[in-house]
Amino acid sequence: MSTRTIEVGLRTPTVDPSGAVRLEPLGVQLPPHTPVQDDLGGEHMLVNIGPQHPATHGVLRLVVELDGETVVRVVPHIGYLHSGFEKLGEYRFYNQIIPLTDRTDYLSPMANNVCLALAAEKLMGIEITERCTVLRVIACEISRIISHLVWLGTTGIDLGAFTPFLWLFQQRERLYDLQEAWTGARLTTSLTRVGGLMADIPDGFEAGLLDFCRTFPKTLDEVDSMFTRNAIWCGRTQGVGVISGPDAINYSLSGPMLRASGVDYDVRKDRPYLGYETYDFDVPVGEHGDIYDRYRVRLEEMYQSNRILVQALDRLARLKGAPINVSDPRVILPPKHRAMSDMEAMIFHFKQVMEGVKAPVGEAYFGVENPKGELGYYFVSDGTAKPVRWRIRPPSFINLACLPKLCEGVLLSDVIAINASIDIVMGEIDR
């Protein structure tokens, strides 16, 4: 019989007019903790699956209340990687925020850069060039494949399958080579600029990507054969961590978590951006909303991303030599050789570097379909070159919030499987 030792009346600190923090009793009384009355029952034990744990995919901390082996309740504690991104954003020009976005969701850096550029361009009303849209689609889909590869590899390790981790990371290294050839960095890419890209793709990039797209499905088929009809994998994942469609909408889930529960909602189809409506790809949707369906949805998404990449590549062939940056000199730095020789270009160069790109007064929200879900950047600007507020709508943060609901009454090892299936990245959760 688990005893409730102190009666807890929840109060919350509020800031009263004089600025002192005082305690205000909350209207809501905590539901009394009903002690479990069974004679064979044991006392509940609090276990920390804490910040330093191999299975929490980062510094997430789960306080699990255990009755023997079954989980009574999971209380996630986050904030162990809170680095003050949004505060830092208010001290940066728009182009200086792009390196910050690599480090929020560090599994799909290029997709974050594209999202920020799109949000800033929506705020400033800038139209980007055709070739730039195709290159940004390629960047987003490469990031989606990389993120799903890391997810499938680490989730496989969590449930005991180590070999696919090595296969998938080998494919990921090939994509990292392409990413590094394009942006110079494996992980912190800072690919986009407001109004364009940092650089066009190097020659040999298209050949490398085409070669990757041709051989990648073969590895996926091998991993598919390892997992999909594997008795252990199905036993551990089917029917575990189920969330229904309406619940998923009520919990504001997004991305593979939402689609696995049967809700056919994908930002690329629902609110097309970057010309996604002209690409031919379909969106995988599950039915049961359990871990197995999330795996199937993410695996299928990798095939679809591969299809998009192939279509984008032959579009790129037609746009050979087209400009990637907007021609407006107040937004895009003039080329270096002209900046040194032409007086006007030097003035534009100087003004942009010293004062940054000014945004009109107003606010803009732009959501993109990131591998984890719908990532949205919300800029509020007061006419200066630094945003008043840079809000990140974090998909993993909102997806993780439903973990306590998924983990009621499951076994302890299922908590690890459910936590892995949500595909969380702590950099984006804690911002």
Add this chain to the structure above:
Amino acid sequence: MGLSLPVGDAGTEVSTMSPNWVTTRLDFLANWARSNSLWPMPFGTACCAIEFMATAASRFDLARFGMERMSYSPRQADVLICAGRLPFKLAPVIRRIWDQMPQPKWSISMGACASSGGIFDTYAMVQGIDTIIPVDVYVPGCPPRPEGLIYGINLLQKKIKGESLLDADLRQEHLVGPDGLFQPARHIDEVSEPFGNSVHQTRSS
């Protein structure tokens, strides 16, 4: 990295504590065994942890340097690799894990954020984990390339090869002082001073 005499290059000076032949041979044996079987405790927090995973995966294999076995509990760990930025909320965690690691233990601060707070000169970020725990090797980079990390690990192995068993204060436990700080307060403020680009970022408009 097999059984070979230590190369007498400038890098490794044999510690002066062991004059006679017997202890140097024992030192050599112990250091050779320790440096080639370092069990890392991957304290992976952020992006550097992903690069650390890539280093441990098949392409840049860490197993070549004897670091095959990752130990996620401090009880069997030899080297604590802080891969990623360390917020203040995580400071007591790394401090407790470092205290719970048995001697002999070393630590690598992987990445610019762990070594100096990196681009995060904000209210929530520890400006360098050497204000919290003693650090042996700092690996620069954001994130350091796998080769960079492997070079840092090689440096640590070279440092271990230069140690001596008789040198007692190498294995001293530097605990948090009575004033609740690991380093003197003045030193922490000096080390955490904003430098370079951070200096101009006081105005937010």
Add this chain to the structure above:
Amino acid sequence: MSGADDGPVSPSVAGLRARFAGAVRRAVVSCGDTVVYLEPTRAHEVLAWLRDDPSQQFDYLMDITAVEYRDEERPLEVVWQLRSLSRRQDLRLKTELAKDAPLEVDSVYDLWKGADWLEREVFDMFGITFRGHPDLRRILMWETYGEGFPLRKSFPLRGHFNRAEQTRQALAANPEAHYSLEELSIAAAYAELPPEMAQRLARGQRGEVA
């Protein structure tokens, strides 16, 4: 560089004005998105109607956040972003909270379960209390964080205290900083907690960082 005010007003605004004449202060279009300003006291009622009314069906809560402008007189704003999956419509609703009055707004946790953590984060970063939230605690900073609310403009980028003081407070975090009141009460560790901490917790009050 257009982008400030263009594009059509969302059809929901007409329905809102018809239904809640007093609650809707003004509607603005910024970069193609419609922004509706509401009365703080009646915000919850409008949001409930937007979610449940068959003509609106805003069943998907995108985001809850808050905005503070650089000039002090301008009030703080709490922002709700709604989306209707079936009607493919977006709507952004805002309320303005004067800085001198206590910053309080009704919680929408009863309408959308996803609002739980979003509101806790806005409380942690801005100090805005959400009445009716089941478990309003700090979510990103540790529980006994003593420096205030980080995203307020009055809060300096590197925090109020110097780095040594911040390190000392971080390292001195006792169990109270990392466990919620509920967990402390469940754990049989209550007997091991120091007596004065036990009384304080019984009153539901967290300890200040010494």
Add this chain to the structure above:
Amino acid sequence: MLQAYIPVLLVVAFVVANAILMLGLSHVLSSYRLTPTKLYPYESGMPVLGDARERFSVKFYLIAMLFIIFDVETVFMLPWAAAFHQLTDIRGLLLGEMLVFVGILAVGYVYIWKRGALEWD
């Protein structure tokens, strides 16, 4: 007769010596620096709440006991199988003997199955 046991004793002696040598050497060479935090239980880096010596549900003990009973049953089969292979003349008797033994335990197995000791939750 004693001759036959020499190799066994040698192996036992070598094993014991090996264990003592390894533990002793590592005890001598290693440097012990015990601090209060180091003796504190490790729980993912967090201060521990409560302790592990909680009262567990009795079903874990039940399952452990049942496992031991049927495990010992299989242990008895091993020497029987070796003997069965060598004593070819009394094979019928040995087989009958083992069937009786397994039968008795099967009755026990059916009993606990019916009483529901194997249901887990």
